[in-house]
Amino acid sequence: MTTTPSSDVQTTAAGSATFPLVLGLDTFGDLTHDKDDHPLSHAQTIRNVVEEGVLADQVGVDFFGIGEHHTDDFPMPAGDVVLGAIAARTTRIRLGSAVTVLSSDDPVRVFQRYSTLNAVSGGRAEVVLGRGSSIDSFPLFGYDLSDYEILFEEKAQLFAELLKGGPVTWQGTIRAPLRDQDVVPHTESGPFPAWIGVGGSPQSVVRAARHGYSLMLAIIGGSPARFAPFSQLFQQALEKFGRAPLPVGVHSPGHVAATDEQAREEFWPRYLEVIRNVSKTRGFAVPTKQSFLREIGPHGALYVGSPETVAQKIAANLATLGANRFDLKYAMGGLPHETLMTNIELYGTQVIPRVRELMA
Amino acid sequence: MSDSALPRIAVLGAGHVGPVIARVSVEAGYPVTISASGDPERIALITRILVPGAEPRWAADAVADADLVVLAIPLHKFATFDPALVAGKLVVDTMNYWPPTDGVQAMFEDRRYGSSEIVQRRLAQSTIVKSFNHTGYHELEEERRPVGAPDRRALGVAGDDAAAVDLVAEVVERIGYDAVRLSGLSQGRLFEPGGPVFGASLRRDDFERAVSVEAA
Numbered sequence A: 001m002t003t004t005p006s007s008d009v010q011t012t013a014a015g016s017a018t019f020p021l022v023l024g025l026d027t028f029g030d031l032t033h034d035k036d037d038h039p040l041s042h043a044q045t046i047r048n049v050v051e052e053g054v055l056a057d058q059v060g061v062d063f064f065g066i067g068e069h070h071t072d073d074f075p076m077p078a079g080d081v082v083l084g085a086i087a088a089r090t091t092r093i094r095l096g097s098a099v100t101v102l103s104s105d106d107p108v109r110v111f112q113r114y115s116t117l118n119a120v121s122g123g124r125a126e127v128v129l130g131r132g133s134s135i136d137s138f139p140l141f142g143y144d145l146s147d148y149e150i151l152f153e154e155k156a157q158l159f160a161e162l163l164k165g166g167p168v169t170w171q172g173t174i175r176a177p178l179r180d181q182d183v184v185p186h187t188e189s190g191p192f193p194a195w196i197g198v199g200g201s202p203q204s205v206v207r208a209a210r211h212g213y214s215l216m217l218a219i220i221g222g223s224p225a226r227f228a229p230f231s232q233l234f235q236q237a238l239e240k241f242g243r244a245p246l247p248v249g250v251h252s253p254g255h256v257a258a259t260d261e262q263a264r265e266e267f268w269p270r271y272l273e274v275i276r277n278v279s280k281t282r283g284f285a286v287p288t289k290q291s292f293l294r295e296i297g298p299h300g301a302l303y304v305g306s307p308e309t310v311a312q313k314i315a316a317n318l319a320t321l322g323a324n325r326f327d328l329k330y331a332m333g334g335l336p337h338e339t340l341m342t343n344i345e346l347y348g349t350q351v352i353p354r355v356r357e358l359m360a
Numbered sequence B: 001m002s003d004s005a006l007p008r009i010a011v012l013g014a015g016h017v018g019p020v021i022a023r024v025s026v027e028a029g030y031p032v033t034i035s036a037s038g039d040p041e042r043i044a045l046i047t048r049i050l051v052p053g054a055e056p057r058w059a060a061d062a063v064a065d066a067d068l069v070v071l072a073i074p075l076h077k078f079a080t081f082d083p084a085l086v087a088g089k090l091v092v093d094t095m096n097y098w099p100p101t102d103g104v105q106a107m108f109e110d111r112r113y114g115s116s117e118i119v120q121r122r123l124a125q126s127t128i129v130k131s132f133n134h135t136g137y138h139e140l141e142e143e144r145r146p147v148g149a150p151d152r153r154a155l156g157v158a159g160d161d162a163a164a165v166d167l168v169a170e171v172v173e174r175i176g177y178d179a180v181r182l183s184g185l186s187q188g189r190l191f192e193p194g195g196p197v198f199g200a201s202l203r204r205d206d207f208e209r210a211v212s213v214e215a216a
């Protein structure tokens, strides 16, 4: 599977494109705890993520993604290094970011790192680019949040140029120009898959289409169905820009355990704690048990439950959203590594086959 | 679908928030336009798919014809927003100042004033009313309820000009929320991030209690 997504397109009788179903896992390197609920070191958390990626490969997960974060509770600023370690121990699973905060990175470096990962992994690299909803990287690298829009727009444009391969000529306001610049390493078989992660801004959907990125919808709260018009907007925008159809994916948080009750009880206290912390830096309200139950129900954004519950919800939402890919963001700060390993195993051995069956 | 007797609403901003406010306003029967910072052609597709019934227009044209302007642009863009564009207009300020996500904005660092008071001082020729800022953009659509529904949620409306507050409260009510009016734009600080109602889904009595406890 070293093809780009667009080369896998099949056209249905209705004339709309279909892409193969992809079921993946994402993590932000959430700080894990030991069995006595003491936080592990950053280093141990990172080594655990390597083990989690290797297990994901063994149990049949299609994709493993690592999201960039720079905080004590998400010590994961260099996920591509971790992906390289996973690549060395696996042969099948695709590996990528979830997301790379492109706004505060250099597109040339991002291209180089992921095309190196692509080399190391034998063509299994992908990248999901984001504007960065967790903006801790801006002050860290000396970027001004007031430049949020222009940074992402120009860098997304430059990255699209780099992906084409061949010498790049580019000029903008946010970095030095490039003139006929050869950027290495070259990819072996065309561009690797590249996505833009979108939280809720229709202008970002149109941007993804304009530059020819696939669309990853990050749905972390509220009704997933409200994103359905976004896939429609994406496909129509691609058409308007004269591009072929591209895949649409969904990234949402969740947790799988043997039973619904066990999944809820493991997840809820951790979720409450994590969101309470995030609320402090974002100013919004802390979830209540009632709002949580709504989010894990059929009309909410969280996938928490037994394999059957989670599979049913994934299949239903992929159909509603016209999407062909689902990445479950597993791990919630404080959950022990062992619990995460069980989650991954259940996802690979039970949820994925069941979703395939439901969507066949 | 729109009712020509109702005030005309110009939404400025086609990002996360603008299209949602435009859509619920269209569904409440208002004539609605939507504008970004440039050519309406750039948001034509977004409008057609996400806000059917609204008209994409250049901001200046839309504002000139509007009875009510909804300002839904990022706060860090406000410093370069031209006050003359909305002179003489009723402007609903939906913006929040939250330095961890907006970056430090010198203009809004004067802690004697709420962010909407600072907006009012800069848009001196306009009448500012603060509302909608304290609810998540995705909730604004999902949590609408008809009048009298037991779980109908409240939204706050604060301003110095009573007639302007009434007009905005009427819009809030028609969209599907109980409007809780606070007299004085300075009271709008209660709706800000970290305040008692920010991000909270409250019915009218709980909302009134939350703001009055804090104001006391």
Ligand SMILES: NC(=O)c1ccc[n+]([C@@H]2O[C@H](COP(=O)([O-])OP(=O)(O)OC[C@H]3O[C@@H](n4cnc5c(N)ncnc54)[C@H](OP(=O)(O)O)[C@@H]3O)[C@@H](O)[C@H]2O)c1
Pocket (backbone or CB within 6 Å): A201, A203, B012, B013, B014, B015, B016, B017, B018, B035, B036, B037, B038, B059, B072, B073, B074, B075, B077, B080, B081, B082, B094, B095, B096, B097, B132, B133, B134, B135, B136, B137, B138
């Ligand atoms: N996140 C929430 O749930 C929430 C809830 C309530 C209120 N708010 C507040 O709502 C405001 C908007 O946030 P957002 O997330 O929607 O921002 P956003 O996604 O970044 O979108 C901003 C929009 O404003 C437009 N714009 C910028 N300058 C403009 C100008 N001078 N005239 C007309 N349009 C202009 C942009 O158009 P161009 O691309 O053409 O420049 C873009 O469409 C913020 O102040 C935020 O604090 C957020």
